[in-house]
Amino acid sequence: MSLEALRRAAGAAVRQLSSLDSVALALPAATVEEVGAVAEGAALGAYTFSHFRGDEEARSKAPVSDVRILTDLKERHIAGVLDRAAVVGAAVRATRDLVNTPPNHLYPESFAEIAGDLSARTKSPAAEGTRKSSKLKLTVWDEDGLAEEGFGGLLGVGGGSTRAPRMVRMEHAPSKPVAHVALVGKGITFDSGGLSLKPGNAMTTMKLDMGGAATVAAVVRAAADLDLPVTVTGWLCLAENMPSGSAQRPEDVITIHGGKTVEVLNTDAEGRLVMADGLDAASAEQPDALIDIATLTGAQMIALGVRTSGVMGEEGLRGQLVSSAEASGEQLWPMPIPEEVRSGFDSEIADLTNLGDRNGGMLGAAAFLREFVGDRADADVDALDPEAKRIPWAHIDIAGPAFNEKSAYGYTPAGGTGVMARTLINYLENLGR
Template structure:
């Protein structure tokens, strides 16, 4: 990650086949995998993907370990499906409401045990919050609450109604999509634990729709939701691999395998091709590592595309800061400094599976930023792909150097829009904390489109400025055309201003996701369905934007 303190802020996607960095069919032998492939094998991924499927029927008659209904906050007399279940429980839900133990607050739940009048043995009631405020994020949160509440029980199989699809006024398709996203996201785990803890016990969640007329819409919504949630899981996997596992060549091998399974075109450049492409930034950052860089290009090209979009992602597989060494506290989390590239990969996989009408090109440089005798040093001047010369003032501002080369390549592709994602600066975390990504851009219409998608998917963004005056911070004292840092003030905006030198002259946006890419012990956006670790941020937002430009 760039300047400032480090913020602590399958592969066909249905069903998804998640793979390790040694590729889906490798046993660990060979130059890509090394010893780690033999050590972990394909079981190295703690694959706890929850099965979420549609089912036609009456929730009171479904024979599972638990059924799930909902309650709006403030409701004293439950109706609809919740009312029917309450009747079968002889008013047990109403009794809990009357006691004040359960209010229907969003994110809350209560577990009851059923009698002989229900096929299920348990009833979970989840809160949807205020009826006037119910939206798709409330549905995602209710689904995440379901997985969390049942995770410590003996429930293997549950069935839920379609939250918000009745008096909530949400469409069955949209609600079903949100349920799949929230449930699968909350069930996600990535670990190397040997104590038998493999995450939530829930293995299957049936989404029950009584109306045959709505069943097709529910199935369509679940299929789309599974695709996006599974793509987000792949993103989290890639971001979560340790620096030892995820050498540039290894991670490129994973992406190649995923692309082959999904129908994406994939081209991987090694050191020779990177040199031929004059990618001075990529070459400079990778110099200190024994592990050679890779540049991965993915493309989804439908038969008749309505537009072309370039997605660019920062892929620093591990960031020590280089010669400008980071402090040791929190450095272990720099495994996720490749999250921007991971989000691009996940979005491309989803675009292919959803067969979107947009041509999508993904450009992802992968490097390791290490200190050594051959590493780039403060004071070095490097020549970038577009011919500009850059004074390296701080080697921990490496992400912008590799993004610059990728953005220049994107400019050559002449897309209708370009969006880059990067865990770029600690400054954006100071400004926005863990509640929003920083959004920058030179195209107001594109920025507005991304803001709309962010609102729809609850992957918050907040626009920050690219004032012309920030240019002076990059010019001061520079030997070359510009320097790679500009002091402490407005660090996130100055970094964006640096990228603007290399980006397309219009139709470009930059997302600094440093504060929202990793969920640890701080309050994080969407806690009800975002487990700790890599968040997969950007996938939901970008897919929504690509679907509805």
């Protein structure tokens, strides 16, 4: 039996037994790896989101809090995988909570405050009693700070809302890091489309559009809880995209952090604009790897469906992420960035437009983002291949998989799924080994 089958079995059982306080799982658990899979599945299945129920009884309905795994293995041999399962489960549940929170409660400022709470903790609550953990370093740019430092993408997208945008930087900084990984997350707390207004029925799930930033925040917290020997910086690009008299217009030209200009042809192609700010700022710190994650394109769902995320970028990093997804039981498919798609973003008056060809939209969006990934400081300036100069970078599109609009299955609930948090945690763990 595969480890993923064990995760799903444990998760499905615990998810459907939420009316009980304690559950014992008699699943195959003869090896440390099998115990870890059962524990992780249980941690993923133990989730409900009833914060906004008016009925007190419904609001107090809690998931299973006590799970016993029946195994012949000694506790000292499995303590590590149980600790890890608690941390991973906490990260996924935190991501789900953020994605499920209504947009009148979660907006750029309140999201930044939640990031502050995550950063101030010495552990996630579910990780108490596990291993040593540290506080995170936190930096927040408010509207004045964004203007002072030239975050034009965030200011442009957030200009139509009464709730000002924010950039949040979270950092896990171990004393002797073996590598530095930067994570950039799209954090559009609600996406109306701006002046390029979405149809009404297309707005009903747009609270999910901050799923990338939610994943990044939870993964940086998990890196600290697991005490990973990797410096992890998380960049949360937070804005609300609304129509108003102060909203950016089609044909406006904005200046992204770092100086490149973009002609805005469609205000509903906004995620790439805030991500461009984050990618440029993260590149300035010269990380060893740069990964962005976003609910970016409807084209992702057309190409890969609603359970498989797409990853594009530098071949080596892309392959590492696919391997981490396979080990974690998540579905991640490698996709190309064809050379010709970049020309679809040519502008007559600016460096780029924000709207490429409709065909292959997921691939084109990746080509746009790649324009804001910096070069390595130690790169050969005479190298002919731009890929050889660029900081290793990958883009993960989770537009469909971030939110389950259908019935719950396995360890996956309806609503926010927390997709790719486990993959990114596994990737960071592999770097630290």
